[in-house]
Amino acid sequence: MTKDTIQTGIEARRTELISLTRSIWENPELGLEETKSAGLLADRLAGEGFTVSRGVGGMETAFVATYGEGDPTIGILGEYDALPGLSQTVSATREPVEEGAPGHGCGHNLFGVGSLGAALAVKDAIEAGELDGTVRYYGCPAEETLVGKVYMARAGVFDDLDAALTWHPSHVSAPWKGRSLxxxxxxxxxxxxxxxxxxxxxxxxxxxxxxxxxxxxxxxxxxxxxxxxxxxxxxxxxxxxxxxxxxxxxxxxxxxxxxxxxxxxxxxxxxxxxxxxxxxxxxxxxxxxxxxxHDYIASDTLSDVLLSNMRERGAIDYSDADREFAAELKETIAEETIENRLSDLPADRRDAAADRALYSEPMASFDEGTVMSGSTDVADVSWITPVAQFWGACWAVGTPSHSWQAVAANGDFGAKAAIYAAKVLGSTAYDLFDDPSILEAAATELEETRPHEYESPLPESAEPPADMDVS
Known part of the structure; x- marks a missing residue:
């Protein structure tokens, strides 16, 4: 079997997917308030024949969409919450659309849609009889407050997964193998x-x-x-x-x-x-x-399959106009910030990226064996089932997340990275359906790596904090 169905399905939806990234970007919503964003994605999945369960884990904007039946069951995680105070036009100067309003400074407008494209393409392959099993799209709200997946995990929605895949916008492309706090x-x-x-x-x-x-x-x-x-x-x-x-x-x-x-x-x-x-x-x-x-546990087994598919896809297809706009954005970022952002890369990649506005060629993991200073609720999923994720180059080189420069890119050329992410995630999922030995190896790896089985950090009395926003 080949993965042509995956690539064809995503290309056939390219215009629609890009439009979705911009619809969500134009209507940024804070965590647990993502009514329109979650609705757009859930309705689209329902329209393609997915069975959609809404209001998961006590959160109105959390949902799980399922297509197919039987084993294996592969999950694809999506996010769509924005950040407070980061409203920004698509321009290379600081110019809010609305002063003090939210904005997509972490690229979750791209994140949710890229994952959606992958889930739809895998559905095509199941429908065509190329794959057997179940694909699930997880609509995960409130990542910025580290709420969504933790409360979904307590509800048990990840318990029967054989693996989960996801990605995140960044300024370079590479599998994420580092741990988190x-x-x-x-x-x-x-x-x-x-x-x-x-x-x-x-x-x-x-x-x-x-x-x-x-x-x-x-x-x-x-x-x-x-x-x-x-x-x-x-x-x-x-x-x-x-x-x-x-x-x-x-x-x-x-x-x-x-x-x-x-x-x-x-x-x-x-x-x-x-x-x-x-x-x-x-x-x-x-x-x-x-x-x-929890702290994040990367599946090396699944991450290696991700990297193989990233390399098969090659660089993101940015145009000269995209690179020109990225160069304008990069000019507004302090040299010290750019140097700090590049400091994690191997010397050869760091030198190659430093003189570029966009560096979209995939590279091997540069964070393996490290502990990042931030946290992610993907970590809780990684204690339940093997998880792999990758960074996708959506921003100008050196751009920090949660910045107005990232918002501008996420509303413009970053949409092409969402298409790339859909192809990588969809192709990787295809491999997992097609070769059971990969899932077996990943399950064994998790058992050997995880100190103990997952325990929710939430007290029984804890409820999703809809009144708390974090920047």
């Missing part, structure tokens, strides 16, 4: 007594004092946690007028470390700090666990 997201709300801050301060008990004391304690913790751990926070409610002792104040913490065990240990210490702050300020506090995730 596990994370907890917790909000602490302190309650005190209001009073006139000048006339009768002795009558008040400041919740803001408690927040500040807690943050001071958090700062002193930094010396005594591992260098690769991260503790960061923002005050989400600091009170009102200065002449009123704040009766309520809240602080939102992220705790990250290379393992769930380390994250839980640091979070427990942070809970003690909150209790101490409450005692010192004579206030009380409530602890709200928002979400948490």
């Amino acid at each position: 596990a994370m907890n997201s917790v909000e602490y709300t302190f309650s005190g007594e209001s009073a006139h801050a000048a006339d009768s301060p002795e009558s008040g008990r400041s919740a803001l004092d408690a927040v500040e004391l807690m943050n001071l304690g958090g700062e002193f913790m930094r010396e005594h946690v591992s260098d690769d751990a991260r503790i960061h926070y923002t005050i989400t409610d600091g009170g009102g007028a200065p002449n009123v002792v704040p009766a309520e104040a809240s602080v939102w913490y992220f705790v990250r470390a290379p393992s769930r065990t380390a994250v839980e240990r640091i979070t427990s210490w942070l809970d003690d700090v909150a209790e101490g702050a409450a005692l010192m300020s004579q206030t009380s506090f409530d602890r709200r666990f928002l979400t948490g995730c």
